[in-house]
Amino acid sequence: MTFFGEHPWTRWVAPVAALGLIGGSAVVTNQQADADPGLPSRTAAQLLADVRSADVAALSGTVVQTVDLGLPQLPGLTGGAGPGGPRAGASDGDSGMSSLATLLTGSHTWRVWLDGPTRQRLALIDGSNETDLIHHGNDLWVWSSADKSAVHRRIPTLMHPLGPGQDTRGPADLSPTVPRTPKEAASRALALIGDDTTVTTSGTASVAGRAAYELVLTPKDSATRVASVRIAIDGRRHIPVRVQVYSTKLANPAFQVGFTSIDFGRPDASIFAFTPPPGTKVTDKGTLTLPVHPSRKGATNPAPAAPGRLQGPTVVGSGWSAVLVGRLPLTAADRGTAGDPRSWLDGIRFSLPRVMGSWGRGRLLEGTLFSVVFTDGGRVAVGAVAPAQLYAALAAT
């Protein structure tokens, strides 16, 4: 105490040091992504082969998704459009799934549990609410805490819509066109995307506190709004743990989905058990049929296709700057209920700014990763490009 007695001001060093320590550790935690966790270097082909052969049957973790597509505040963004999240594959327009449509904007947290091909659970944490998707054997439950409702479906055996990229290396797959080894698949995939994409490995990253490799896909085409796609692959278990899509217009990822915590232990069996609690509105939707997604695009083009059925779409250009030009069904018979993607689309279309040019007149939705033009004639052009390319594509078709 005598030292502090003689130099009273030195006491203030303590709180300042504490503050510095807290700030410093926060910065270090955030910058761990740049640190080299000391993984042996792997080439892109090796990494893809690793991912193909990854064998992770069980895991639990937290996934955070942030989306900054630069979309305007749109009315009715709680409609029924299929979200772009890679883990939302089971969306088939269920009423219980409507809350999943809000995933187009902002930040969202998921909890994920997997245990083999027959047991999965996904919980969307939404403020003081929760939407759960529970697949257990032949049952698929969607629980929504907001309105205390549950939707039940039966899944025919051999059909597991939530399978986390399960390798279907069964006898049916032994046709000559299907790559037989992970290595073969990886090199073929690289050759396929190599024409218009540069694939590199950019050192390593830290995802969910674990060392991970990073695979960077950079479009060779400068017209696209996609600056790069970075895929982090866990260093030991070789599953993709984070996907970031960078826009040419933003410093931060325009789209990012990745684990913030992950545990490869087998989750407790009780996690997958669901019995509708008393007082729940239970809807039984019978047996699930194969969901059909006519607008779902291939994985090489990250631009989300417009919801709604496109009639005879034409592709203008190729690779990353390809523009899809099509026609929206506008007949009265196609009009659905309020939750239908098409009426939802109408709602947002009329709130968009008007644009015109030699191609005609219409409305423009300009985002950080993609643009959409709806012409007054009912045509629509979508692409991961600037509006000017869309106008050119509309004029050309």
Next chain:
Amino acid sequence: MSAAEWSRSLRLLRSELLLIAGRRRNQMGLLVLAAVPVLMAVAVKLSSSGGGQGGPDLLGSITSNGLFVPLAALGVEIGLFLPLAIAMLAGDAIAGEANTGTLRYLLTVPVGRTRLLVTKYVSLCIGALWGVAVIVVPGAIVGIAIFGTGPMLTLSGTQLPFWSAVWRVVLISLYLAAGLAALAAVGLFISTLTEQPLAATVALMIFTILSWILDTVPQLDWLHPWLLVDRWMAFIDLLRDPPFLDTIWQGLLVDIGYAVVFSLLAWARFAGKDVTN
């Protein structure tokens, strides 16, 4: 510390707690805190429209399980009433004593300024726990008396048996008390800056309300994780099954950060402070 020093510190803490408990305004404050869950339970019972539709989820679930009464009350009171209670206690802790001139006499007790400050902070932490308990215990008793103890429905759609539901309520109480204890450290620091207890109370309320406001501004989302109140409402994540602890740990880390920095600030200020009257 020797045994004698321990007993001196404990005696100081005991007299401090008796002082806090004896103040009429503190007793009235506790009464107000305890009245909220009772009012909520009675109002829901009288309206008896049945839960589920509209309104906050916790309030809607009251009818199914009495244990939701304290939780709904905590959700309401953590916004303003509980911080106000802490602000009152913190204002009295140093500024109040300085104002009435009793701080000078306290400093003649042979315990040293640092230990006096620690005692003050410990009593504030006990006060935080006390404030939460005074909501939870009467709320639970009234809730169970009116609505019974059905299985507790979690946000994940599962049902908890009675005793694990009680355990969740205890965890939520401790989590919120930790947040209030961190707020008390801020209050203690403010209390060392002034000799006007009212000024310290008002300043801490401004700090709290400003934090809540900043927390709702989406343009400042980079700041949100650093706000003390940001993760307070995450107590609801303990009502999931299994409990979602990521946010709870983040909240506790922020609590600890605030508590450490502001306790040290209070110490740096108080140990060198001139006590004039």
